[in-house]
Amino acid sequence: MQNPETAGDVLLYEKRKSVFPKAVSGPFRRFKWLVMVVTLTIYYVTPWLRWNRGPYAPDQAVLIDLANRRFFMFGIEIWPHEFYFVAGLLIMAGIGLFLITSAVGRAWCGYSCPQTVWTDLYQHVDRLIDGDRNAQLRLQAAPWGPAKIARRLVKWTIYLGIAFATGGAWIFYFADAPTLQHQFWTGAAPSIAYATVGVLTATTLLFGGFMREQVCIYMCPWPRIQTAMLDEKSLIVTYKDWRGEPRGSVKQAKSSAEPLGDCVDCNQCVAVCPTGIDIREGPQIGCITCALCIDACDTVMKQVGRPRGLIDYATLDGSAHEKAGGPPERIVRTIFRPRTLVYLGVWSAIGLALLFALGVRKHIDISVAKDRNPAFMLMSDGQVRNAYTVKLRNMENRPRTMEISMDGLKGAVMWSDDMPQSSAARSLRRTVAPDQAEAVRIYVIAPSHEEEQDFSFNLLAIDKEGGSDSHKTHFDAPEEKESE
Amino acid sequence: MANKKIDSETGVETVGHEWDGIEELNNPLPRWWLLTFYACILFAIGYVIVYPAIPMLTKGTEGLWGWSSRGSLAAETAKAEASRKTLLAQLTATPIEQLAQNPELMRAAVSGGKAAFKVNCVQCHGSGAAGSTGYPNLNDDDWLYGGNLKEIEQTITHGIRQPGDDQTRPGALMPSFGRDGILTAAQIQDTVSFVRTLSGKEQASAGSARGAALYAANCVACHGPDGKGNRQLGAPNLTDAIWLYGDSRDAIAGSVTNAHAGVMPAWTTKLDTATIRMLAAYVHSLGGGEKFGLTPAPASAPTSAPTSAQAAAPAAAAPANAKP
Numbered sequence: 001m002q003n004p005e006t007a008g009d010v011l012l013y014e015k016r017k018s019v020f021p022k023a024v025s026g027p028f029r030r031f032k033w034l035v036m037v038v039t040l041t042i043y044y045v046t047p048w049l050r051w052n053r054g055p056y057a058p059d060q061a062v063l064i065d066l067a068n069r070r071f072f073m074f075g076i077e078i079w080p081h082e083f084y085f086v087a088g089l090l091i092m093a094g095i096g097l098f099l100i101t102s103a104v105g106r107a108w109c110g111y112s113c114p115q116t117v118w119t120d121l122y123q124h125v126d127r128l129i130d131g132d133r134n135a136q137l138r139l140q141a142a143p144w145g146p147a148k149i150a151r152r153l154v155k156w157t158i159y160l161g162i163a164f165a166t167g168g169a170w171i172f173y174f175a176d177a178p179t180l181q182h183q184f185w186t187g188a189a190p191s192i193a194y195a196t197v198g199v200l201t202a203t204t205l206l207f208g209g210f211m212r213e214q215v216c217i218y219m220c221p222w223p224r225i226q227t228a229m230l231d232e233k234s235l236i237v238t239y240k241d242w243r244g245e246p247r248g249s250v251k252q253a254k255s256s257a258e259p260l261g262d263c264v265d266c267n268q269c270v271a272v273c274p275t276g277i278d279i280r281e282g283p284q285i286g287c288i289t290c291a292l293c294i295d296a297c298d299t300v301m302k303q304v305g306r307p308r309g310l311i312d313y314a315t316l317d318g319s320a321h322e323k324a325g326g327p328p329e330r331i332v333r334t335i336f337r338p339r340t341l342v343y344l345g346v347w348s349a350i351g352l353a354l355l356f357a358l359g360v361r362k363h364i365d366i367s368v369a370k371d372r373n374p375a376f377m378l379m380s381d382g383q384v385r386n387a388y389t390v391k392l393r394n395m396e397n398r399p400r401t402m403e404i405s406m407d408g409l410k411g412a413v414m415w416s417d418d419m420p421q422s423s424a425a426r427s428l429r430r431t432v433a434p435d436q437a438e439a440v441r442i443y444v445i446a447p448s449h450e451e452e453q454d455f456s457f458n459l460l461a462i463d464k465e466g467g468s469d470s471h472k473t474h475f476d477a478p479e480e481k482e483s484e
Numbered sequence: 485m486a487n488k489k490i491d492s493e494t495g496v497e498t499v500g501h502e503w504d505g506i507e508e509l510n511n512p513l514p515r516w517w518l519l520t521f522y523a524c525i526l527f528a529i530g531y532v533i534v535y536p537a538i539p540m541l542t543k544g545t546e547g548l549w550g551w552s553s554r555g556s557l558a559a560e561t562a563k564a565e566a567s568r569k570t571l572l573a574q575l576t577a578t579p580i581e582q583l584a585q586n587p588e589l590m591r592a593a594v595s596g597g598k599a600a601f602k603v604n605c606v607q608c609h610g611s612g613a614a615g616s617t618g619y620p621n622l623n624d625d626d627w628l629y630g631g632n633l634k635e636i637e638q639t640i641t642h643g644i645r646q647p648g649d650d651q652t653r654p655g656a657l658m659p660s661f662g663r664d665g666i667l668t669a670a671q672i673q674d675t676v677s678f679v680r681t682l683s684g685k686e687q688a689s690a691g692s693a694r695g696a697a698l699y700a701a702n703c704v705a706c707h708g709p710d711g712k713g714n715r716q717l718g719a720p721n722l723t724d725a726i727w728l729y730g731d732s733r734d735a736i737a738g739s740v741t742n743a744h745a746g747v748m749p750a751w752t753t754k755l756d757t758a759t760i761r762m763l764a765a766y767v768h769s770l771g772g773g774e775k776f777g778l779t780p781a782p783a784s785a786p787t788s789a790p791t792s793a794q795a796a797a798p799a800a801a802a803p804a805n806a807k808p
Contacts, residue, residue: 373612377771380626380724387771417769443771448725 018140019213019276021123022133022268026295035111036120044165047172051075056434057397064174070435076358077435079395081365088354092347099343101226103335105235105313109223109288115215116274116288118208121162123274129155133271159209160201166208167200213275216288223285232316233334237289239269239280239311242323247280250304262306269293269311279311289313364402365393366459368471376476382448384477390457391439394432401431401462404442408455409475412446421445429462444475452477571596575758580633581776583765590765597766600759604751613770617729618746623770626726628718629653631774637764643750644718652750653718661702662741671698676736682711682723685731 049061051074058065063072071078071086078085100107109116129151130136142148171193172180183189184197207215216223230236244263253260263280270278272293277286279293297311314322318329371387379385394400405427406412415424417440424445432438442457454474461467489498489507496509513521532538535547546552571592583590602611608619615621620628629639639653646652661667667675671694678695680686700709706719713721720728728746729739751760767773 371612373610374614374621374623377614377621377623378725379624379772380721380726382725385624385771417771 016214017276019274020126020133020136020140021274021276021292022271022296023127024268024272024292024296024299026292026298028291028295032111032120032290032292036117039112039114039117040121044169047169047177053077054397056399058176060176062173063176066174077395077397079393082361085354085358088350088357092350092354095343095347095350098229099340099347101229102231102234102343103340105230105237106223106226106287106289109216109226110290113222113288115207115220116290118162118166118204119212119274122159122208122212125155125158125162129158156209159205163201163204163209164197166204167197167202170200171196213286216275217286223288227285231339233337233339235289235313235315235331235334236283237279237287237291237294237311238314238319239263239282240309240314240319240322241280241282244280244310262301262310264300264304266300268296268300272296362467362469363395363465364400364459364461364467364469365391365395366404366457366469366471367391367393368457368473370473370476376452376478378478379445383445384448384450385443385445386475388442388444388457388473389439390442390471391437392430392432392459393437394434396434396465398434399431400434401429403427403429403460403462404440405458405460406444406455407458407470409444409446409450409453411450412444412455412475414442414444417441417443446475446477450475450477572756572758575761576756578761580637580761580764583633583761593762593765594769595766596759597762597764597769600755600763601766604755605763608748613767618744620728621726622767623772624726625772625774626721626724627772627774628713628715628720630715631768631772632776633764633768633773634776636767636773637760639748640760640763640767641750641752644748645745646747646750649750649752653748654716657745658706658739658743660741660743662737663743667698667702667740672737672740673733675699675703675740676733679711679722679736680731680733683725683731 046062047060050059051061051072052059053072057077058072060072061074063070065072069080076085097108126136130139139148139151168184171184171189175193180189180193184193211219241261244261246258246260247263247265248256248260249264249266253264269280270276270293272295273279274290274292275286275288277284279287291313294309294311294313298308301308301310309328313331315329315334318334322328367390369389369391371389375386377385377387390404392402392404394402404414406414413424413426414428415421416428416430419428421443424443428442430438430440452475454472456470456472459469459471489500490496491498491507491509494509496511498507499510501508532545533547534549535551536544537547538545571589574589575593578586578589583593601609601613605613609615609622610619613622625631627635629635629644638651642649642651642653644653659666661675662669662672674691674695675698676695677686677689677692678699681688681692686692699707699711706717707713707722708719711722713719725731727735729735729744751763755763
């Protein structure tokens, strides 16, 4: 049997070239550190923040309570019927990505995508255990022996620890974190918690620890979408070939007959790249615009006494302009242009609309479902009865007394199925438990002369804060009898 | 192989066939594909051993684990039965008069009854329990035999006019006044006129005056002098708005002429006590249920209640029907 990886000399697939990025320092590296610390802190700390909501609601600041169908976020509580807030946030996130992409290119990929952040974290672990790029390369080539096995075991254990912490933190968003943590370690947590941690640990380990840049290049759809969204005014990491080429070392430059460019061909930009590409080949899908090559190149340029920015953020338009001899464009002008301003406008408009809706939303709610089988009921005394299932929502974290009354249907009275018909009246009161919806079955009875008609149930909160809601429904009655 | 053909472009061996000049390369399968394939074969062998798989003459192999779809259904059913056991035992032990004192049990009974109603009762009474002509509506407050929990339970348990059940609802048999020649067609029309004045559907007239005398002679024994009926006989109230067979002149004349005698099965032979209690609780909950002790006594009940349908056949009328 032939080696399945090759058929003759033709490779059936491209084998992954291992990437061992070299440590680098500089402003972009510091910025990446900052983003990593901020995003990871948000991720790990958020579920542990407390927020006092009184005795009837959980005190976790951010909680996605799937079992009780509530979403808590600091002072905001979202019910399932208000899911449009979440939809609005998702739309904002989408347009936000458009905005960021059109203004500063693939900044999401380069700095804040979880895949990038965790890959970065794992690469730091590599450098911590195995040493920098050259040591890693040597270890990779070395035959398996006790030292290599020991290093690998230590490294993979740390990998697993990070992956476990990542998966483990996720579940705390869905239940009370301190309780769940105790349950988790004592084996009392729900099996879905263990399954979630297991799956997320495995995916983190696989994607962050081993697949890394392959996820960005082969699996993720976002680079393709972003590539389509970039235009000649988008900031991309650019190797200024008109300045760098022809490349050659400082020594070669001295002995060369014709003048060489600024690029000293030190390969530092390739060595530091976390996705293992050569930026000097031009813009490419593997470039996540993390700008570490800018840091690396600037360091070298400083050492050889040439101006910084041989590799730099630039737009295609700016590059053309600069190539023709013009001054480098100002970044501010590339960021504030009509396209980004339109995105910004749409994004802000949705945000403001959501805030407005949040400010004026009701905290009590009534909805009515009419019995349709039977639609009406003729009683022995000739009166007509209709039945309704009325749902009252109390979205406050305290019990509230509410009054249900009828608007229209003048002669009718109503009662609920847990009270005697003798106490039927034009309105009735219920106390709805805090943060609960309560269904109550209501009978409405009207004298025989009432014809079928529309009317409304009104709901009024009987306390200082007040609030009201109303739901239109229908009263059915027998059709007029045929005359003799 | 002797006649090994190598494709010149790629240097790969071909499978040796040719269709209109098109040949197929014999590339090896990827290793992961082969491994997956072998793994599938191993899995299949294991599956055949532990699960029912191979059809034999009378039945298939049963597999080492003894799994079967019938078996898993039985296990699920047993589990559901076990979870209902306490509730059913509690229901069986609680006399229906005391059901209301246990609101939780009452709620369970009503929802259980709702499910049982959908299986056993909707064929006649309709899915909304609203009935239809000849099949009583269970939502309203008009009851032929009484509408408290105990009376409803009694009706469901023993049925109406069920031969062979001693305690079945008696339901007097109304005579077919027209068909049997007891009254003439004109007399029936007069009687109808009078009956319709009882519930205010017609104004008094010469016909209704004649009908009043006929009513007094033929109908009062069951329907009472004021037309309010008699629950012990299942004789309907003629003064209210609810008419099981219709309230038009034709419908009432038809009832007087040919009479009705609706029947309902005695469910005690088909359902257990707990299910019947659940059904009673559900029917009672539909909005017309009566309280204990509030049952209005018929204004002019006959002094002796007939104990069976046969004994309860005074020459009186009851367009009677099963109304639990």
